[in-house]
Amino acid sequence: MVDLRLERVCEEASKLFISKGYARTQINYIANAAGISVGSIYTLFTSKKAIFDFVLKCIIDGNYMGNNMALPIKESDFASLDGEILNVCKELSENFEKHILDGDDSYDFKQMISDVFDIISRYGVAFLIFQSNGSDSGVLYAYYVQFRKLFCENVEKYVYNFMEKGEIRRCEFPEHHARLILETLSWWGMHVKYDAFETNTGISQDVSKNVAMDALLHAYTI
Template sequence: MSIAEAATTLFLRQGYARTQISHIAKAIGVSVGTIYHDFAGKKEIMHFVLKCTIDPDFMERDFEKPITDELFVGIENEIVALLEQTGTDFAVHLESNTDGYGFEALISDAFDLLARYAVGCLFIEKNQYEFKYLAEHYRIYRKRFFDAMHRYIRSFIENETVKPMKYLELTTTLIVETLTWWAMDRRFISYEVSDIPLELAKEVCMDNILGAYKK
């Protein structure tokens, strides 16, 4: 397990504020000095984790050690910009009244989106009091995501490709929470994290949600 992997688990499960460098060192079986050889401090590890979430290729770069926060100037604004762009991209098919876009594609896209940014989203959720700027914008993003899901599903009901729902808003919540648990929580913060492959988790979601609501 790498420093970033151990830190991710600890940041998500016990919180950033409660996690100490010694906890990370213990989790991977190295000395505290080894951690400081690679990273200048806990903040740098946290920013490294978030940067790799929004830019997976970042992890493959060669870095001078220890990694300092000079690499992460403006990262919070970068995350906010990504949230805004992602929300816009996710809702793009609403502009054409979902022509050529169906319920199955929506559920697939929603799962992939939640899985792709799971670490970053969960980090903000679990550490919202320490990172208020990110939390404020993340709440806006979550509302945009839910509103887009709600509008998509209502559109599919109107074109009769999805079954009518007596409580549309609540059922949308159920669908979103199901996708969130399987794409995000199950992988990182569930009581018993399982080794179910992500592809299988998506298949389970797709089978059950489509089976329940698609005509």
Template sequence: MTTRMKAITEAATLLFLRQGYARTQISHIAKAIDVSVGTIYHDFAGKKEIMHFVLKGTIDSEFYNQTFERPVTDDLFIGVENEIAALLEDTITDFEKHLIKDTDSYDFEDLISDAFDLLARYAVGCLFIEKNQFEFKFLADHYKTHRRKFLDTMSKYLTSFIQKGTVRSMEHLELSTTLIIEILTWWAMDRQYTSFETSDLPLDLAKKICLDNILSAYKI
């Protein structure tokens, strides 16, 4: 990926997340990186191609490490939405594995750390779907199912820890689980991309602050 394509991708990501895909125009992306609209079209066939480029890079960490034929067209992204839907399923399967095995060696701190890392890893893709759910119904439907499964899995883990006596009991478990997830989501995802006050906070520091407060509130 060229330096200019990287700049286009980063600018488009912030615009898609902060003002929405539908409201973002190629001219907005061009203005953000101080190039002409024609320059953008030299690298990408259109806005949809930029969006898919961003999403593909979110689900495949090696995607950007290649030389692209320009302008990038949507032929490169056939089936990408199905790939995202499959990834959402796979992440939950992997996330819940400690419910089936290694329950004794897996503790509350491990859970919160793993949940934070998972949310941070796919932050751009998840936030994009959240902010643009009406334009991308297929992805939004799968993401809503994913969020429900994530909540259920977190609740099962917390129930296990409460029964073992390592986490305090909660009167409203599902609501408390939702609160924990929302805290994790803000520090792992929103903080970097949609918050103007803390976007420059390093991820490792954000994780440290998040874990310290959640563990202090719930761990016995």
């Protein structure tokens, strides 16, 4: 059975690492936000770094929270985390790019923006944590920068491809429209929930996806 305290720590620590940054987030901030005592949090984790790694592990492995874990959770529990995150980045990039490489004509604009939204909403917490904590994320930040660059390039490739097929309207500056599409999906997929000025709006991911896709489909499809 999942320890509900771990779920609360994961959720609240994620928000703090995004809003305040790792360096300025203290253990007592996390404990207070999660509604537990500082003493209790040290029965769950040995350090702030262990919490940081735990958060990232939970993001990349959706089943991890349900595992039986020996407490307190420590940094050494995540010795392979860097490699796991690198593998996730590679797999996401390869799966997203394969439709272009394979010449898959059945892959359309609607499916592409749906896939982009799903990736962003699934891993957006990690993306925002890396963006807010470049110097504290070490090699993980480098992985993220490389992944983001390739991801943006692939969105641009798809935009050019869909234009050539006549599936979306021709744009004067396709590379900038690719960025607009990506930023729109990023806003609704992660920013509106975690670091927008108007946070805690209660908008579900399903509603966010519907709004973003409706706007983009009406803006670009012929």
